[in-house]
Amino acid sequence: MFHRIYAIAKKEFRQLKRDTRMLFIVFFFPVVLLAIFGYAINFDVKHIKVAVYDQDKSDYTREYLNGLVSSEYFDIVTHIDSDDEIKRLLDEKIVQAVIVFPNDLSRRLNNNEEVKVQYLVDGVDGNTANVIVNYVNAATYSYSLKLTKEYLAVKGKEIYVPINLEPRFWFNPELESTKFLIPGLMGMILIITAVISVSLSIVREKERGTIEQINVSPLSSLELIIGKTAPYIMISLINAAIVLLAGYLLFGIVIKGDIFLLLFSTLIFLFAALGLGIFISSIADSQQVAFQAANVTSLLPSLILSGFIFPIESMPAVIQWVTNITPAKFYIVSLRAILLRGVGISAFWEQLIYLMIFGVIFISLAALVDRKAKAA
Amino acid sequence: MDIQMNSIEVKDLTKQFGSFTAVDKVSFTVKQGEIFGFLGANGAGKSTTIRMLIGILEPTSGDALVGGYSIMKQPDKVKTQIGYMSQKFSLYNDLTVEENIRFFAGVYGLTGKKYEERKKWVLKVANLEGKEKLLTNSLPGGIKQRLALGTAVIHEPKIVFLDEPTSGVDPVSRRNFWDLINDLSAGGTTVLVTTHYLDEAEFCNDIILINAGRLIAQGNAKALKTNYIKNTILEIESDRVVDSMGILEKEDWVGETSIFGNSIHIILNDNAKGEADVRDILTTKNSINVHRVDKIVPTLEDVFIHLLEKDKTNVS
Structure with missing residues (x-):
């Protein structure tokens, strides 16, 4: 089993190495996003x-x-x-x-x-x-x-002010919006690269017909999925590290919480994101469709509905309910808890469970679509 | 070990897409080590049948044993027995020759010495020794095809399915490709190949012809020519080919007519008729100059046109 997964993963890396468009999406895109959101979008009103x-x-x-x-x-x-x-x-x-x-x-x-x-x-x-x-x-x-x-x-008198307000802001004492944005940004970058790269890499094989050759081999669906996603999980983790490092160097954000908890939550989030990517690849027949679908389902909701920029609490009830469609929402809650507040898993374990359910639902849906295609 | 085993046994295989029946109760057997030709027009159901046999499409009903395993009950076991190459190139164009070989070897679990040995063999049959680092995309079509076949059988399967492997390839490359198929067959591999080149069908030990999802003829090339057309076939060369055909078509004793270059083939409904009758109609009654009229052995093309025409009237 292992050598088959290894063969797939290695092939995937080799193809990625020659695919400049994909390399751009996977490595350059996150840096651009980080620069734009980190510097350009500044909600602090000054001057x-x-x-x-x-x-x-x-x-x-x-x-x-x-x-x-x-x-x-x-x-x-x-x-x-x-x-x-x-x-x-x-x-x-x-x-x-x-x-x-x-x-x-x-x-x-x-x-x-x-x-x-x-x-x-x-x-x-x-x-x-x-x-x-x-x-x-x-x-x-x-x-x-x-x-x-x-x-x-x-008049020879002194003023007496009975109540004096003395606010102290915890976790982000200077109320800098970048501190609030970085976790959301990390969630968004990870979901985009994961969903787009995985769905494109699978759909490309459908489009070019190479998937047939894999389908007739003794390779199981599980081996195929692990072999195909493993390289992108690694790349996503590298991306996460880049965002964290840039967050520290450019915006002075330190990880207050446990780094292993961070890794663990990130892996669970990637599982959910890859589930979505695999589902998209099961319904899309061309790379173009897959790219659009990946964009619409990952970028937009994670930008608008995840609480990344706009607070979910101030949305109308119906929209609040709709926000559940993006796994980024749950990851961002966890990330803010780990990065800014430094709290333990007890503060956000529900989020991780939701992410797992999300991943399982989408992988099952993909399996269902695949099953139907075979029997059609 | 003289017993001829059946590599593939297909029984009442049927596939329906909604109300459309793509493959309709097809049954045939393929003997071990033979080259089995699977013929039919585009859309006749060839690819659908093959996709069921290799386990990537579920039959609606019926079953088949491939390498001794049922495609309904043990599709995973079937996959360990077969190799497959489709009309689309199944290689990764963005990988090098060696990387493609390595990938398929990895998928089939070939390692170490065995891998080196098979890699050498694939490179040899594809004529790519010393060119391992070339990107597959840059290879000419014929070479790519041989490389695709080489990688499809890198794990030395007992049975190999080739779905229109030579479509769009020049005649010399096709010839070379068939040499490779013959070598595989000589080595004991069963080869099931679909094609619509009738000259290729002549190389097959056994042939089946399907039309509109139904099997309409089977046997070797010789048997097909003698068993399916009992009527006499005449080849006629005349001054006005198209007019001649139009005139002959109207006669009761003339069956199907078809044009082959500058001559016409007619199949007689009445074997008692012959050259004299043709000349009588064309030259005497219509004053068309007839150069020659020969009784010929039917070609596979005659047979298939005859069978397809007959099938068309049966269907309607």
Whole structure:
């Protein structure tokens, strides 16, 4: 049995070595994805461009603005002198927000009256707009508090703030989105390379007719599947290692949990992904169809439905239910648990069981399709 | 050990795809070491029959013993007895000659000395000694075919199935390929080969002809020519071949007519008729100049056209 599996696996490696298209998918694709998602997709909102329409031009406004730009969140791009310019700046997306100080600001403050500072925020990107308003709120509150303290100090009193909020973020203290993205990215890269490579390698034999020669040999389906998938499991593990290494070197992500648990979970995930790949190869007759099917069933769901980027908890109930079609969802939960939280298997064993069920279902379906084709 | 064993015994083998019957109760036997020709038009059911015999398609009913094992009950055992080469090249074009040989040897569990010995043999029959590192893709068709056959029998199976092995190959390569088939047969291997080249059928010890899934003739080439056409066949050369055929077709005593180059073959319904009657109709009544009229031994082509025509009227 072993030498037959070995013969298949070795042949597979030799073909892969000469197949530049496949080599590209298997090795270059993950690197590109990693670079794109790691660097380009950055959900951290920083260096927001603002314009200032300061009609007061006082020490107050200067101090307020200093407070705002001392963080790295805001960059003052320009100062303007008229209402008309506000519209142009926002229309042409030169700035994301405009601050308008009224001309009676210092007079009112000196009279201990309330002042309204206007913020005009580009609301097209709702997420960013929200973040901007939150930052502004915090900055305004803190300057306001300072003014209150000064006012009370003049009256010989001290301010008393009963409850002070002190948030601490665990597992990702700086709330960096890359830390959150890397496990998802790893899941996505693994499922794409595994599903595409395995389904293509089997369908190619169907397309070229070489599968017939294997079918008439004493090789069993199990030997064929092990021999065909073993090389891709190895390659997928290498891919996983590349992503982890890049995650460490580029984004400073260290594996907090047990590395063997990580290997174990990854193998179970690959089992599920290869099951899907084998199923696709059983229904597809050409490499083109297989490639499309592999793409649609692995890339899209793992990008959109796996919780990789969009949190599953905030999806409508029906869509939440649909998310179960992608094994990446369950792997990503496990990965985040191991990589970021460093917890043991007790936190995510259900995920691994689901992955196994997923793999078994798809391999059984493939066997069923194969059986039917033979008896048809 | 003079007892002639049957390598393949097919009994009422039937395959239906939905309501379409591709193979209809076909029975035949193939003796050990013979070259068995399996003839029929495209779509007649040749490939379907072979695919059932090699265990990759399940029969709807009937059974066959291949190398002594039932294709219904022991398909896995059948696979240990056979080699198979299909009309599509079954080699990996992106592997080298040696890598292909190594792969098939590995699948059949050949190792060490045995492997070296068989590799040498395959390289020799494919005429590829010293060219082991060439990519299979770069080989000419005829050589590829011999390499495919070599790898298909690398494990020295008792029976080898060749499904239209010579389609699309030049005549010289076909000739060389048949020498190889003869060598295998001489070495005791049973060869079942499908073809639609009738000259190749002449090389076979036994032949069966199937049409629309049904077996319509069997025997060796000589028996087919004598047993299936009892009627006289005349070969006629005249000035106006097509007109002559049209005129003769209308006569009651003329059966099938067909054109062979610049002559016509007619099969007589009435063996009492002959050259005089032909000349009477063509020259006397229609003033067509007749060069010669000869009574001939039927070719396999005559036989098959006759049988297929007869079968067509039976079916409809």
